[in-house]
Amino acid sequence: MKGMTRHDNRPHILVVGGGYVGMYTALGLQRRLRRRARITVVDPRSYMTYQPFLPEAAAGSLEPRHVVVPLRKVLKHCDVITGEVRWIHHATKTVNVHPEAGEPYDLEYDILVVALGSISRTLPIPGLAEVGIGFKQVEEAIALRNHVLDRLDVAASTTDEAVRRRALTFVFVGGGFAGVEALGELENMAQYARRYYPQIGPHDMRWVLVEATGRILPEVGPEMGVYTVEELSKRGIEIRLETRLESCVDGHVVLSKGKPFDADTIVWTAGVKANPVLRNSDLPLDDKGRVRCLPEMRIDGLEDAWAAGDNAAIPDLTAGEPGVMTAPNAQHAVRQAKLLAKNIVAAMNGRFPKPYKHKYIGSVASLGLYKGVAHTYGIKVRGFPAWFMHRTYHMSKMPTFNRKARVLVDWTMALLFRREVVTLGRTSMPREDFRRAATDDSRTLVK
Numbered sequence: 328m329k330g331m332t333r334h335d336n337r338p339h340i341l342v343v344g345g346g347y348v349g350m351y352t353a354l355g356l357q358r359r360l361r362r363r364a365r366i367t368v369v370d371p372r373s374y375m376t377y378q379p380f381l382p383e384a385a386a387g388s389l390e391p392r393h394v395v396v397p398l399r400k401v402l403k404h405c406d407v408i409t410g411e412v413r414w415i416h417h418a419t420k421t422v423n424v425h426p427e428a429g430e431p432y433d434l435e436y437d438i439l440v441v442a443l444g445s446i447s448r449t450l451p452i453p454g455l456a457e458v459g460i461g462f463k464q465v466e467e468a469i470a471l472r473n474h475v476l477d478r479l480d481v482a483a484s485t486t487d488e489a490v491r492r493r494a495l496t497f498v499f500v501g502g503g504f505a506g507v508e509a510l511g512e513l514e515n516m517a518q519y520a521r522r523y524y525p526q527i528g529p530h531d532m533r534w535v536l537v538e539a540t541g542r543i544l545p546e547v548g549p550e551m552g553v554y555t556v557e558e559l560s561k562r563g564i565e566i567r568l569e570t571r572l573e574s575c576v577d578g579h580v581v582l583s584k585g586k587p588f589d590a591d592t593i594v595w596t597a598g599v600k601a602n603p604v605l606r607n608s609d610l611p612l613d614d615k616g617r618v619r620c621l622p623e624m625r626i627d628g629l630e631d632a633w634a635a636g637d638n639a640a641i642p643d644l645t646a647g648e649p650g651v652m653t654a655p656n657a658q659h660a661v662r663q664a665k666l667l668a669k670n671i672v673a674a675m676n677g678r679f680p681k682p683y684k685h686k687y688i689g690s691v692a693s694l695g696l697y698k699g700v701a702h703t704y705g706i707k708v709r710g711f712p713a714w715f716m717h718r719t720y721h722m723s724k725m726p727t728f729n730r731k732a733r734v735l736v737d738w739t740m741a742l743l744f745r746r747e748v749v750t751l752g753r754t755s756m757p758r759e760d761f762r763r764a765a766t767d768d769s770r771t772l773v774k
């Protein structure tokens with residue numbers, strides 16, 4: 328195994344993960360340290376994803392490329408490595424990197440920032456791994472958009488009633504932010520697209536939200552959660568509370584309550600868990616697999632190792648009781664990252680790092696074009712004003728002026744020209760036509 332060692336005598340800060348925490352921490356560090364340290368960011372993707380905009384990217388209100396931030400473009404004074412960290416050994420200050428191609432190698436560091444985020448938390452449900460899709464990455468949002476529009480094409484072009492019914496059945500499992508927003512936006516987009524499909528009537532599509540507990544969108548509080556159920560139900564969306572997905576082999580959906588049915592689309596958004604790569608490390612983990620941290624985001628008991636975001640258990644100093652950790656959301660991730668960069672520099676300068684303290688200000692969620700729900704600073708808002716708040720809030724938080732401007736242009740274009748509802752699902756098999764042509768020619772030669 329090839330080793331990768333330092334090129335110079337400056338301290339080497341290694342940031343594993345280039346999402347919210349990784350990108351914002353590296354930005355803060357490069358601004359403050361530029362020449363004093365070498366900063367490396369490792370991520371399997373060459374971009375950071377602004378996840379709150381994924382539902383709008385799936386619905387076609389935003390161009391998917393505009394909801395990601397290219398790491399190399401913004402981290403000009405960092406080394407960006409496109410690869411996966413497979414293990415972390417802090418005792419020897421080494422991580423193992425698997426680049427997309429070529430031999431894996433070890434990378435040494437002086438200071439470590441763990442920003443590996445979370446992955447979908449699934450259950451061993453028969454059929455789920457084969458037919459389900461998550462909703463955490465921009466690739467999933469693009470695929471889902473293409474898939475939903477493709478299913479409308481299938482339904483409009485078949486004479487088989489069973490094929491048509493399953494093509495028009497869309498199931499979302501998990502009633503948190505990701506599930507409710509993705510369902511709300513995609514249903515809204517599909518209802519809009521229906522105007523180009525005279526074969527599909529207003530009640531032909533079946534959209535189902537399955538939630539194991541008795542409420543949805545806990546992030547906006549019980550009252551707004553009830554409003555969201557009413558709003559989605561009015562649109563004909565079936566909300567199945569206190570219901571679990573038990574099986575979905577070959578798309579045959581069996582719920583803990585009600586009759587089984589078939590669906591071509593099963594989206595799993597039932598929560599997240601800390602990145603399992605952390606289990607391949609010598610870092611201290613809590614019972615949820617997150618890195619145990621002190622309030623200043625230093626990893627418990629370790630020197631020169633820090634963590635924040637979804638993969639870190641950071642005490643919530645505003646909770647008023649011990650043992651409560653900050654929730655896995657962007658609101659904390661961004662604020663933690665900004666303080667983390669300052670704390671690392673403070674520690675390098677022999678000063679004391681500051682503890683992280685932020686009281687959750689509430690949430691905003693979009694339920695489709697002009698529809699939303701919000702609960703922030705104790706104020707509850709619904710409908711158009713909430714949708715507008717959702718857009719302006721996330722617009723202000725979108726990293727870089729370039730991305731803000733592109734998002735604004737997308738929204739303006741969507742207002743002027745309505746939504747784009749073309750599906751480019753065949754981009755997932757770009758060689759198909761050429762392969763068929765080549766196979767055909769070789770057959771002709773053999774004859």
Ligand SMILES: Cc1cc2nc3c(=O)[nH]c(=O)nc-3n(C[C@H](O)[C@H](O)[C@H](O)COP(=O)(O)OP(=O)(O)OC[C@H]3O[C@@H](n4cnc5c(N)ncnc54)[C@H](O)[C@@H]3O)c2cc1C
Nearest residue numbers: 344346347348378379412443444636637655656657658660
């Ligand atoms: C659809 C959706 C909507 C959301 N909406 C909201 C919202 O409205 N408000 C809100 O506050 N929060 C929202 N969230 C949650 C928010 O996006 C996350 O809490 C936030 O992204 C956490 O930041 P992070 O840096 O910890 O993780 P991430 O941003 O997920 O970054 C983790 C990074 O680690 C990288 N990585 C993974 N494995 C490896 C590896 N082996 N080696 C190297 N790198 C690796 C990943 O590629 C990724 O770039 C939403 C999430 C989703 C999925």
